[in-house]
Amino acid sequence: MKTDISTRCIHLKQTNKHAKHFGAISYPIYQTATYAHPGVGQTTGYDYSRLQNPTREQLEKIVASLEDGVDALAFSSGMAAIATLMEIFEPGDHLIIDSDLYGGSIRLFDNISRKNGITFSAVDCCQENIVSYIKDETKAIYIETPTNPMMNITDIEALSKIAKQHALLLVVDNTFLSPYFQNPLNLGADIVIHSGTKYLGGHNDTLAGFLITSSHKMSEKLRFFIKTTGAGLSPFDSWLIMRGIKTLAIRMEKAQENTLKIVDWLLLQKSVSKVIYPGIATHPGHQVMKKQSRGFGAIITFLVNDKTFAQEVLENIKIIQFAESLGGVETLMTYPITQTHADLSPKLLEKNGITEKVLRLSVGIEAADDLIADLQAAFIKAEEKLYERKKY
Ligand SMILES: *Cc1c(COP(=O)(O)O)cnc(C)c1O
Numbered sequence: 001m002k003t004d005i006s007t008r009c010i011h012l013k014q015t016n017k018h019a020k021h022f023g024a025i026s027y028p029i030y031q032t033a034t035y036a037h038p039g040v041g042q043t044t045g046y047d048y049s050r051l052q053n054p055t056r057e058q059l060e061k062i063v064a065s066l067e068d069g070v071d072a073l074a075f076s077s078g079m080a081a082i083a084t085l086m087e088i089f090e091p092g093d094h095l096i097i098d099s100d101l102y103g104g105s106i107r108l109f110d111n112i113s114r115k116n117g118i119t120f121s122a123v124d125c126c127q128e129n130i131v132s133y134i135k136d137e138t139k140a141i142y143i144e145t146p147t148n149p150m151m152n153i154t155d156i157e158a159l160s161k162i163a164k165q166h167a168l169l170l171v172v173d174n175t176f177l178s179p180y181f182q183n184p185l186n187l188g189a190d191i192v193i194h195s196g197t198k199y200l201g202g203h204n205d206t207l208a209g210f211l212i213t214s215s216h217k218m219s220e221k222l223r224f225f226i227k228t229t230g231a232g233l234s235p236f237d238s239w240l241i242m243r244g245i246k247t248l249a250i251r252m253e254k255a256q257e258n259t260l261k262i263v264d265w266l267l268l269q270k271s272v273s274k275v276i277y278p279g280i281a282t283h284p285g286h287q288v289m290k291k292q293s294r295g296f297g298a299i300i301t302f303l304v305n306d307k308t309f310a311q312e313v314l315e316n317i318k319i320i321q322f323a324e325s326l327g328g329v330e331t332l333m334t335y336p337i338t339q340t341h342a343d344l345s346p347k348l349l350e351k352n353g354i355t356e357k358v359l360r361l362s363v364g365i366e367a368a369d370d371l372i373a374d375l376q377a378a379f380i381k382a383e384e385k386l387y388e389r390k391k392y
Contacts, residue, residue, distance in 0.1 A: 005180055006249035008065050012058065029239045030054045051227045055235040059242045060210075063200070066179035066245070067192050069212035071219035073226055074238060078175065078195025079104050080231035081209030083112070085171070085191065087225045088218075091117025094137040098125040098154070100147035100352045102173065102195075103341040110343075122348070125154045126285065130162055140169040146176050146285070149301045149336045149360045150352055151276045153285020156292055160188025175199070175327070180252040181295035185214045196233075198327025202244040202251050206237050251329060254365040255298035258331075261368040262361065262375070266302055271379060273357075274303040298363040299326060301336075307356040308389065310335070312382035314359070319366060319374040326362030331371055334360040 003011070021028050030053055035046040046052055056074050064072035075081040082105055089095070097109065099122035109120050121133045125143050141163050145154040156172060163170040171191045172184035178199035184192050194200055196208030213219045226232050233241070259277070266275045278289045279296030289296060304310050313333070314322045320331045324339040334340055336354050344354070363371070 009248045010246050012062050027058045029235050031235050050230050053235050056233050056238040059238040063210050067212040068183050068186050072210050072212040073222055074233040075209035075231045076233055077207040078209035081211050084225050086113050089118050093139045094119045094135055096121050096133050096141045098143040100150050101144055102148045107343045126152045134166050142171045144173040151301050153288050155288045156184050156187040177297045180248050182293040190214055196241050201241045204328035206240040208233050208241045255363050256295050258368040259298040259363040265372050271305050272302050273305050276301040300361045303357050309382045310357050310359055312385045313378045316378035316381040329365045331364035332362045
């Protein structure tokens with residue numbers, strides 16, 4: 001019987017589990033770089049921790065189970081995972097990427113992948129006709145849904161049909177929703193990416209990344225790259241992410257519950273010109289998300305009327321921290337234009353609508369009323385500042 005995802009966050013189905021580790025409930029940290037061989041030509045199954053480590057392997061099995069994948073590989077960061085993924089491509093290959101992606105992914109594609117001979121077409125995957133961008137050299141479509149930070153929604157199943165028709169890989173960075181709310185492999189994607197730094201770890205204390213695959217062949221390819229290039233997650237950090245995952249379900253539920261309350265509050269503010277959250281019924285991706293996800297997540301992007309107002313809010317929030325990142329128990333506010341998306345070209349910033357008036361909130365699990373009171377106080381300060389400026 002397949003258990004619910006909340007249970008799978010805590011229990012990995014294991015054979016003969018009591019024989020191992022003296023029945024330890026918390027999986028041990030195998031802090032070892034290498035392993036003694038029982039004899040010549042013999043192995044315990046582990047030879048060197050760059051290849052594999054029991055703690056990392058346990059975490060990988062848990063993440064594979066959460067995403068319904070054949071295999072998962074744990075990396076030292078989300079970017080390490082994406083950089084390793086790019087090794088499957090050859091010079092001359094072409095990728096179709098969503099134009100609104102995590103800024104670090106765009107930086108990698110623009111500065112490193114291009115240098116290695118890979119070309120890209122950045123396409124608004126939820127609006128434009130993808131097929132018209134497919135060339136003979138096209139090998140993959142790479143998306144995020146919801147996108148970062150504009151929260152555009154792509155229909156994964158529909159896109160996977162196009163990908164299959166043209167023999168392309170469909171890669172989905174599923175960081176924003178976590179496996180708790182969305183499982184792209186079940187919708188036809190071939191590879192799922194996670195920055196484990198975000199919801200999986202959940203405590204803003206550890207960097208990690210994952211690639212989850214739907215085929216053994218792809219997994220073997222990627223295992224060769226992790227062994228060769230060495231970006232695997234350390235045993236201790238693997239353990240921290242495993243501990244984080246145990247509370248994934250309850251954190252996601254609480255963060256989303258808080259988000260709905262904050263969205264309602266933001267919608268009433270006269271200094272807020274737009275609230276972008278796919279849980280709002282008028283959001284263009286609302287219906288698609290209802291079909292493909294189990295929740296709308298806990299990230300809100302909102303636009304304010306004035307640049308000074310945005311900056312004053314950032315300077316006056318007290319419980320909410322002004323910091324880059326998302327997905328942790330702490331509520332964080334990000335200024336995409338100077339933080340996550342600082343390396344984007346002015347043209348792409350404009351195309352995506354990332355201006356000085358755009359703020360992003362990653363809602364944590366504090367009391368919603370305290371978060372709203374914090375926002376309220378910061379908004380009042382920001383309004384005073386604007387008023388003063390107009391007076392003189
Ligand atoms: C943070 C993030 C990454 C990069 O992950 P790191 O762990 O910071 O290297 C990739 N994709 C998305 C959507 C992210 O939010």
